[in-house]
Each structure stands twice: as structure tokens, then as C-alpha cells.
Amino acid sequence: MSGKGQGKTRPQEKRLMVYFREYCDYTGIHGFRYIGEDRTLAERIWWTIWLLLSMIFCGLMVYQIFDKYINYPVLITFSMKETRLQQIPFPAVTICPRAKFSLSHFNITAVLEKMKADNITEEEAQKIGYASAVCEFSHFNKTESYSREGFYKFLNESRPSSIFKYCSYLEKEPDCTEFFKPILTEEGVCYSFNILDKTDMFRDNVEFNLPDFHSTSQIQHWDVESGFTASQIHTYPQRALRIGQKNAFYVLMKTRKSDIEYECPMGESGYRVILHFPSCYPDVTENHFTVPLGQSVTGVIIPHMIKTSEGVKRFHPQTRDCYFQSERPLKYFKVYTQANCLLECKTNYTLDICGCVGFHMPSKLSE
Ligand SMILES: *[C@@H]1O[C@H](CO)[C@@H](O)[C@H](O)[C@H]1NC(C)=O
Ligand SMILES: *[C@@H]1O[C@H](CO)[C@@H](O)[C@H](O)[C@H]1NC(C)=O
Ligand SMILES: *[C@@H]1O[C@H](CO)[C@@H](O)[C@H](O)[C@H]1NC(C)=O
Ligand SMILES: *[C@@H]1O[C@H](CO)[C@@H](O)[C@H](O)[C@H]1NC(C)=O
Ligand SMILES: *[C@@H]1O[C@H](CO)[C@@H](O)[C@H](O)[C@H]1NC(C)=O
Secondary structure (H helix, E strand, O other): OOOOOOOOOOHHHHHHHHHHHHHHHHOOOOOHHHHHOOOOHHHHHHHHHHHHHHHHHHHHHHHHHHHHHHHOOOOOOOOOOOOOHHHOEOOEEEEEEOOOOOOOOOOHHHHHHHHHOOOOOHHHHHHHHHHOOOOOOOOOOOOOOOOHHHHHHHHHHHOOOOOEEEEEEOOEOOOHHHHEEEEEEOOEEEEEEOOOOHHHHEOOOEEOOOOOOOOOOOOOOEEOOOEEOOOOOOOOOOEOOOOOHHHOOEEEEOOOHHHOOOOOOOOOOOEEEEEEOOOOOOOOOOOOEEEOOOOOOOOOOOOOOOOOOHHHHHOOHHHHOOOOHHHOOOOOEOOOOHHHHHHHHHHHHHHHHHOOOOOOOOEEOOO
């Protein structure tokens, strides 16, 4: 079968050539025919080059689409489905007074003046060290002895006794202390309405917050993923039941004239207010708005709810770029939210680098 001049070609290879020509003649893929036909070598090379180029181009396009599927398998589409307002909790409202001390307990101006005159008692020096943790000035004398308990005691004793005058929500007008719980943030003692209780927010052996921030309420009928599962009106956390100014959450705050000073809050007086999700621990320094003294501020809340479909669960968290509640257990928090995770992350880093954590960070009780 071997022809002249192709003496070295073995029969199998010859057969392959025939098959290839036949394939080129009959295939529907454009361009192959010109390679198989009896054309000049230059022409065939020309076509081969173009065919190869187009195949590479196609391959690249397929790769791009494949890559997109692997890396971004989750698409976000907005379906404008109305949800009843009752399905979502009212946001938590955290209020941090800028006047952090009751001056009759701890006159920071007087103590700073005494410090300048170098006539300061040891107790006052210790107090100013504690105060510098929540104020902008820095005075931390290493020779003084500081303790965690001493710091909490100082904060508890020297905070203004009451910053609320009147509160109402959904036609209830209780004593404001029923609504607001003291919590500890970077700003010192703040007061939070509708935030989850310590027992529901933090794991059991985590030490955090003011000693009198205690509660035994257990969360029921609500979680972030399934929403409210019961139909009663008064839930915990509270729902937003009605809309409008008339049903608003209303707070009147007070600051004693004698408690206003300008050393600690550095010129800014009034209150810092943060609205956040009830299961998030608030980060005051990152986002807040300021309510000045002697003025009224009205806020409008427009909730946006993004639901994730069940189908997304089968993707790995790394590919879908988010976690479900059960997928990322935190060391300090019972509930996973991005804000809580970030706070924990900061705590981890602080612990790694300093061997201790800031007073506004959770820490584990030694077992
Ligand atoms: C605090 O100290 C300053 C300066 O010594 C004084 O003017 C002010 O009256 C004191 N305030 C109170 C509430 O004692
Ligand atoms: C230091 O403070 C004491 C009282 O706290 C006062 O009697 C004394 O005069 C002060 N000394 C100076 C130098 O200011
Ligand atoms: C720190 O306190 C010690 C003793 O109370 C005192 O001698 C020293 O001057 C203080 N240092 C500063 C920087 O205030
Ligand atoms: C905090 O201070 C109040 C008085 O201002 C006191 O009744 C309460 O027992 C203190 N709590 C703690 C844990 O020290
Ligand atoms: C913090 O560290 C602990 C272990 O020490 C770990 O289990 C936890 O996941 C870390 N948290 C974050 C947010 O990385």
C-alpha cells in the first residue's frame, strides 16, 4: 500500500492521514476542509494557523465562563417581594452620653488642674488613669496599680446616675431603666434598647460588660434566619409593629448642667447614637450620629431585608462569600454577624500582640 516517496511512513500512519483527510472533507467545522484538500503547503499552513488561533480564542472564552462559575456561583437578584414589617425586629438603639462622669463624684477638670500643679493624691491619680481609657487625653502612670475590678467600679460609680427623662414605645411608657441596659463600649458606659441580653449574645464563660448588666431572659421565637416564629405582640427582641411618627420610639435625655465639661469629650457635648441589629454588638467609634444638647433629632428607618435562597447553602462558604449562622461558630459570641466576627477578630489580634484585651472587648474567663 505504501506509495512512492513515502517509504518510511508506516501503514498505520498512512491510514491515519487518510482518515484525517476524510474527516476534513466531511466535517461541518468551518476551515478544516481547506487543510484536507489538495492545496499548496502555504495555503494549508495559513489555514492551520487561523484554525489554531480561533480554537485558542474559543478556549479562552470557555475558560472565562468556567472561571466565573467556579468563583462567583452566587448571583444576587433583587426580587421586590413585600415583607410584613412584623417579621423583622425593631433595631437596637444604643446611646452613649458624651458627659461620661458625674462631676460630683469625679471632677475631672479639678483633678486635671491639680495634676498640672503636681498636687494630686494617689487615689486621684489612679482615677485619672482609669478615666483616660475612655477619654481622649492620655495619662496612664505605670507605677499606679490598676485592676479590672477597680476600673469597673470606677466606671459604675462615676457615671451620671441617670441620663433618661422619658421614654415611650408602642404606647408603653415605662421607667427608662426598663428599656435601656447599660453596656460597655469603647466610649465607656452606653445604654442600649432592644439589644440582645448578655446571656443570648455571649457564650457562657465569657466575661464582658458591667457587672450589673445581668439578665436571665432567654431568647424565644426569634432568630436571624427564620425571623419571628410566634404571633404574640410583645416579643424579645421587640418587633416593629406599626409605622409612623405616632408609633415612634421616643426618648428624652438629660444632662446636668454641672456635669458638662470639655476635658473628656474634647469639646463635643451631647450624645452619640447608634442604630444596629439587635444581635450585633455596637461599634460606637465606627458609625454613630451625634445628638447635641438641647435639640431634638428625628430618625427615619427604612429596612432592607436580603434573603438567601436555600439552594445557596450547598456551595462552600468560600465560594459564596458569606456564612450562615450555623457555619461560623465564634469563640465569644453565640450569634454570628459580621460585626461580631470583626470585633472577635480585633480581640484575637489584640490578645496575640499584647497578651491582654481592651476593656471593651470580650474575654474568656479562665477555667
Ligand atoms: C469642678 O472643678 C472646677 C475647677 O476646679 C470647678 O470650677 C467646678 O465647680 C467643679 N464642679 C463640681 C460639680 O464640683
Ligand atoms: C495641695 O492640695 C491640698 C489639699 O488637697 C491643699 O491643702 C494644698 O494647699 C495644695 N498644695 C498646693 C501647692 O497647691
Ligand atoms: C507616676 O506616679 C508616681 C507615684 O505616684 C510619681 O512619682 C510620678 O511622677 C508619676 N509619673 C507621671 C508621669 O505622672
Ligand atoms: C453600681 O453603682 C450603683 C450606684 O451608683 C450601686 O447601687 C451598684 O451596686 C453598683 N454596682 C456594682 C456592681 O458595683
Ligand atoms: C479567635 O481565636 C479563636 C481561637 O483562639 C478561634 O477559635 C476563633 O475562630 C477566632 N476568631 C476569629 C474571628 O478569627
